[in-house]
Amino acid sequence: MTHQSCDVAVIGAGTAGLAAFRAAEAAGAHAVLIERGPGGTTCARVGCMPSKLLVAAAAAAHDARHASLFGVAVAGVSIDGLAVMARVRAERDRFVAAVLDGVDAIPKAKRLAGEARFLDARTLAVGEGHRVAFRSAVIATGSSPRVPKPLRGLGDAVLTTDTVFELPDLAESLAVVGGGPVGIEIAQAMARLGVAVSVFDTGFGLAGLSEPSLQQRAAAIFAEEMTLHLGSELVAAEPVAGGAELTWTEADGARRTQTFARVLSAAGRPPNLQGLGLAEVGLRLDESGMPDFDARTLLCAGAPILIAGDANAVRPVLHEASRQGGIAGRNAAALAAGSSLEAPEPLPALAMVFTHPQAASVGAAFDADADCVVGGMRFDDQGRARVEGVNRGGIRLWADRSGRLLGGEMFGPSCEHLAHLLVHAIGDGLTAQAMRARPIYHPTVEEGLASALSDLIQRHER
Known part of the structure; x- marks a missing residue:
């Protein structure tokens, strides 16, 4: 048995964990980084980057097929599934390698490999033969894909967002269980690459x-490229020759059965908290095993332990994981030194989906019962969107009775850029009038955001 001590023990070397380790060290603490593997961050290995590589391939195929809109003939578009998936993995591996290089730059004496579990509120076991005494700790263990119970007996026929990018070739057909951001991105990409896709949610x-209006518009647009089973419930799944047989009930109660070559479980990613021994520490845990923690300081109630990134499930996106990791690392160092903790205000929410059209959710969530003003626009006749042949979707914005912007949702072209403009305006506390007064160049898709703001202003003034 070997022993060591440190000021701050960080469990997990993903985005949040690396940020926490570096922040703790920068604050003058002696930190140790513990990783069970494989490392490389969720984003680079199984999340943001491989999914966008698949989306990029799908976009190339789609654009080639639809080039005739511009009087450009592209004959004989064919998909080489082996080449598509090979590039996804090759580029993915480059991104992962860059992350691992950064980890390798951390002195070996400050890195431990193995499964960590709490023995008490001041001691961790790492593997079977090592003990780490700490003054404070950061849980940054990330998340893992959830597989609904009916799918758990399908063996190799079921894929998760951790395994789908390992497919050597594209499947003939694919059932996607879950139409959230990850599920719909992969579903549309696979459909555009020639896979027969059905989405269940x-x-x-x-x-x-x-x-509601954007939900309806999105469903109509996505239904052009795949089969949607919305309001459905998966009843059973059985492995069969060549794939899996799914049985489900539709929204109208009708029962259906169909066989698919592969099934993708995109039903969420719960935090990796099992096996950490949190019950041994004195933390207050809910029914799912999540500790009670302060959303601003990230400190868990009952012990000098903080929780950051996907592990706390507050906002499982990279920029939030990085920010939370920094807060947790600095606060862990402060705990170790007996100093006060920082408790910054949360940033406005920002989430994006890289389908075509793109989707984005910004700021306060839509609430039909809230006392606010709602306005928006449709992209059908937006100038630049029509020029590019991407004039589909719309924007909806909401503001309080003083005109201050609260939030919005978008489904249309260039939403990844429009959403940044909106989130910065919300963060700065701007009114719709103040944001509308800022310059927007012509002809750009940003003029669509200006139209949505103008509509919101008109409704506010009525």
Whole structure:
């Protein structure tokens, strides 16, 4: 048995963990980084980057097929599934390698490999033969894909967002269980690459959209490229020759059965908290095993332990994981030194989905019962969108009775850029009038955001 001590023990070397380790060290603490593997961050290995590589391939195929809109003939578009997936993995591996190089630059004496679990509120076991005494700790263990119970007996026929990018070739058909941001991105990409795709979701919203008119518009557009089973419930799944047989009930109660070559579980990513021994520490845990923690300081109630990134499930996106990791690392160092903790205000929410059209949710969520003003626009006749042949979707914005912007949702072209403009305006506390007064160049898609603001202003003034 070997022993060591440190000021701050960081469990997990993903985005949040690396940020926490570096922040703790920068604050003068002696930190140790513990990773069970494989490392490389969720974003680079199984999340943001491989999914965008697949989306990029799909976009190339789609643009080639639809070039005739511009009087450009592209004959004989064919998909080499082996080449598509090979590039996804090769580029993915480059991104992962860059992250691992950064980890390798950390002195070996400050890195431990192995499964960590709490023995008490001041001691960790790492593997079977090592003990780490700490003054404070940061849980940054990330998340893992959830597989609904009916799918758990499908063996190799079921894929997760951790395994789908390992497919050597494209499947002939694919059932995607979950129409949220990850599920719908992969579903549309696979459909555009020639896979027969069906999407199953118990709800009626896709791509994280909640505003009713955008939900309806998104469903109509996505249904042109794949089969949607919204409001459905998966009843059973059985492995069969060549894939899996799914049985489900539709929203109208009708029972259906169909066989698919592969099934992708895109039903969420719960935090990796099992096996950490949190019950041994004195933390207050809810029914799912999540500790009670302060959303601003990230400090758990009952012990000098903080929780950051996907592990706390507050906002499982990279920029939030990085920010939370920094807060947790600095606060862990402060705890170790007996100093006060920082408790910054949360940033406005920002989430994006890289389908085509793109989707984005910004700021306060849509609430039909809230006392606010709602306005928006449609992209059908937006000038630059029509020039590019991407004039589909719309924008919905909401503001309080003083005109101050609260939030919005978008489904259309260039939403990844429009959403940044909106989130910065919300963060600065701007009114719709103040944001509308800022310059927007012609002809750009940003003029569509200006139209939505103008509509919101008119409704506010009525």
